[in-house]
Amino acid sequence: MSDKQQADASLPNPVIPGFHPDPSICRVGDDYYVVCSSFEYFPGIPVFHSRDLFHWTQIGNALDRPEQLRLPADTPASGGIYAPTLRHHDGRFWLIVTNVTEGEGNLLFTATDPAGPWSDPIRLSEVPGIDPDLAWDEDGTCWCTIAGVSQVRIDPHTGEAFGPPRKLWSGAPGAKAPEAPHLYRIGDYWYLLIAEGGTERCHGVSIARGRTPAGPFEPCPDNPVLTHRGTDEPIQNTGHADLVQGPDGSWWLALLGVRPRGGTPGWHVLGRETFVAPVEWVDGWPVVGKVTSELPAPAWPLVPGPAEAVRDDFDLSELRPKWISLRDRPAELCTTKERAGWLTLRARGGSLDEPDVVFVGRRQQHLACEARTRIDPAEGRGGLAVRLDEEHHYEIEASEGEVRVLSRVGPLRTVVGSLAVPAGPVVLGVRIAPTPPRDARTGPDTVTLGVAEPDGTFTALGALDGRYLSTEVAGGFTGRVIGMYAATGTVHFDWFDYAQSNS
Structure with missing residues (x-):
C-alpha cells in the first residue's frame, strides 16, 4: 500500500472481532500482544500478536494443558477464566488471571515467548477477588491490584502476599462494580485505570493518579473518561480498558464493547469484542477519542499478518x-x-x-x-x-x-x-x-x-x-x-x- 493509499484508508474496529472480552495489551519493542478472557472454554486465554495495533494474529492459547486450567464438568457457562492481565518485566512475560472455579482463585503464569509454552500456575492463595493486575515500581516491588479496588504487595515468583489487601479507590460515587484495575507509571504520576458501572450498557472507564503506586489517588475531574451509556452509539458497553503507546509514541486504549442489533432493547450476539480508541493527554489526564466502527489509518506502516484460512x-x-x-x-x-x-x-x-x-x-x-x-x-x-x-x-x-x-x-x-x-x-x-x-x-x-x-x-x-x-x-x-x-x-x-x- 502506498503512503497515499494508506492515508486515505480506514481500518475496521473491532480490531479483534467476536467473543474476545477483557483485553489486556502489552508492548515489547515493536511487538504488541493481547490476551482475553475465555471463561468455560479450553484451551484458555487466547494470545494475539500485532506489529501495528490494527492487524492481529492469534499465536496460541496461554493455558493449553490440563495442569494449567482446571475446569470441572460442573463449571457453569460463563464460569472459569476471568480478566487476565499481561505484562512484560525483567525479560519475561507475566500473566495473572482469575479462575473462579472453587479452589482455584488468582493464578500467575510466566513465559519467555508469549506464544508459549507458559508455566504451570503459581497460586496466589492470599490474594482474594477477581481481575488482578501486576505492576512493578522502580525498586522492583511487585504490586497486585484487584477489583474493588484494593492492592497488595506480592512476590510474583512464589505467590506470597505481604499483608492483607488495602483499599485504594472505589471510582465515582455511586457507580457499581469498580473492577478491571490497571496501574501504570506515566511521566511523574502513577495512573490507576478502572472499569465501573457494570459490564452492560452503563459500562465505563475512569482514572485516578498519585505520586506513588500505593496512592493516595486523585480522581480525574472528567471521569468517566470513556462511556457510551445513554447514547445511541452503535458500539455499546464500552469499558474494561488497558493503555498502550503506539509505534509513533501516541497513546491508545484497548477496550471491550458490543455491537447490539435489532429493535428494543438491542441484542448483541458476538459477545464482547476488542476495540481500540485513540488517546490524547491534556493537563496530565487522558482524553479518549470516540470508539467508532472505522478508524483512520495511522501514520506508521501497517503490517498485516497472514490471512486466516477460510x-x-x-x-x-x-x-x-x-x-x-x-x-x-x-x-x-x-x-x-x-x-x-x-x-x-x-x-x-x-x-x-x-x-x-x-x-x-x-x-x-x-x-x-x-x-x-x-x-x-x-x-x-x-x-x-x-x-x-x-x-x-x-x-x-x-x-x-x-x-x-x-x-x-x-x-x-x-x-x-x-x-x-x-x-x-x-x-x-x-x-x-x-x-x-x-x-x-x-x-x-x-x-x-x-x-x-x-x-x-x-x-x-x-x-x-x-x-x-x-x-x-x-x-x-x-x-x-x-x-x-x-x-x-x-x-x-x-x-x-x-x-x-x-x-
Missing part, C-alpha cells in the same frame, strides 16, 4: 489455536491422528444440553457469515452447532440416513425440521444474516441451518430468530461459538469452512 482440512497433528472446546479436550475423544485429514470426535455427553458434550468450535466473528462442515456419521450421531450456552443453542445434526435441526431455548428443546439423506458423508451448513428492520421487536439476525447439496444448492431446514442466542436473552459473559460435536458414538469431520458473507 477452510481447515484437519491435516495437522494438532488443532489450530482458534479451535476451542468445552471445559477440557481429552485426546482420546478429539483427535486428527486417527483418520488422516479428518477430525474424529467420540461422544461423552449426549447432547449440547450437557456440560461434558464433546465439542470443537470457533468464535463467530462476523455479523453475517456462513459455516459448513462435511461429516461422516456412519459410526454415530453429531453435527454443526451455533452455541451460546447449554440452554441456548441451535444445531443441525446428522445420523446415518437422516439430518434434523434442533433448537434449545431455555427449558424448551424442539425438533425444527428433518430430511432423509443418502447414507454416507453429508455437508451441513449454517448461514447467519442480519434481519431487515421491521419494528421495535425485530431481532438481530436469522440463523438458517440446512444441507449443502452436491450441486451447490442449499436446502434450508430451519430459519431461527437469533435473539435467543444473545447475551440479552441468555445472560452471561460469552458470545456465540460455531462448531462440531458428537452426540453418540464416533463421528468424523472431513473439513470445516467459515467465511464472512455479504448479507
Whole structure:
C-alpha cells in the first residue's frame, strides 16, 4: 500500500472481532500482544500478536494443558477464566488471571515467548477477588491490584502476599462494580485505570493518579473518561480498558464493547469484542477519542499478518489455536491422528444440553457469515452447532440416513425440521444474516441451518430468530461459538469452512 493509499484508508474496529472480552495489551519493542478472557472454554486465554495495533494474529492459547486450567464438568457457562492481565518485566512475560472455579482463585503464569509454552500456575492463595493486575515500581516491588479496588504487595515468583489487601479507590460515587484495575507509571504520576458501572450498557472507564503506586489517588475531574451509556452509539458497553503507546509514541486504549442489533432493547450476539480508541493527554489526564466502527489509518506502516484460512482440512497433528472446546479436550475423544485429514470426535455427553458434550468450535466473528462442515456419521450421531450456552443453542445434526435441526431455548428443546439423506458423508451448513428492520421487536439476525447439496444448492431446514442466542436473552459473559460435536458414538469431520458473507 502506498503512503497515499494508506492515508486515505480506514481500518475496521473491532480490531479483534467476536467473543474476545477483557483485553489486556502489552508492548515489547515493536511487538504488541493481547490476551482475553475465555471463561468455560479450553484451551484458555487466547494470545494475539500485532506489529501495528490494527492487524492481529492469534499465536496460541496461554493455558493449553490440563495442569494449567482446571475446569470441572460442573463449571457453569460463563464460569472459569476471568480478566487476565499481561505484562512484560525483567525479560519475561507475566500473566495473572482469575479462575473462579472453587479452589482455584488468582493464578500467575510466566513465559519467555508469549506464544508459549507458559508455566504451570503459581497460586496466589492470599490474594482474594477477581481481575488482578501486576505492576512493578522502580525498586522492583511487585504490586497486585484487584477489583474493588484494593492492592497488595506480592512476590510474583512464589505467590506470597505481604499483608492483607488495602483499599485504594472505589471510582465515582455511586457507580457499581469498580473492577478491571490497571496501574501504570506515566511521566511523574502513577495512573490507576478502572472499569465501573457494570459490564452492560452503563459500562465505563475512569482514572485516578498519585505520586506513588500505593496512592493516595486523585480522581480525574472528567471521569468517566470513556462511556457510551445513554447514547445511541452503535458500539455499546464500552469499558474494561488497558493503555498502550503506539509505534509513533501516541497513546491508545484497548477496550471491550458490543455491537447490539435489532429493535428494543438491542441484542448483541458476538459477545464482547476488542476495540481500540485513540488517546490524547491534556493537563496530565487522558482524553479518549470516540470508539467508532472505522478508524483512520495511522501514520506508521501497517503490517498485516497472514490471512486466516477460510477452510481447515484437519491435516495437522494438532488443532489450530482458534479451535476451542468445552471445559477440557481429552485426546482420546478429539483427535486428527486417527483418520488422516479428518477430525474424529467420540461422544461423552449426549447432547449440547450437557456440560461434558464433546465439542470443537470457533468464535463467530462476523455479523453475517456462513459455516459448513462435511461429516461422516456412519459410526454415530453429531453435527454443526451455533452455541451460546447449554440452554441456548441451535444445531443441525446428522445420523446415518437422516439430518434434523434442533433448537434449545431455555427449558424448551424442539425438533425444527428433518430430511432423509443418502447414507454416507453429508455437508451441513449454517448461514447467519442480519434481519431487515421491521419494528421495535425485530431481532438481530436469522440463523438458517440446512444441507449443502452436491450441486451447490442449499436446502434450508430451519430459519431461527437469533435473539435467543444473545447475551440479552441468555445472560452471561460469552458470545456465540460455531462448531462440531458428537452426540453418540464416533463421528468424523472431513473439513470445516467459515467465511464472512455479504448479507
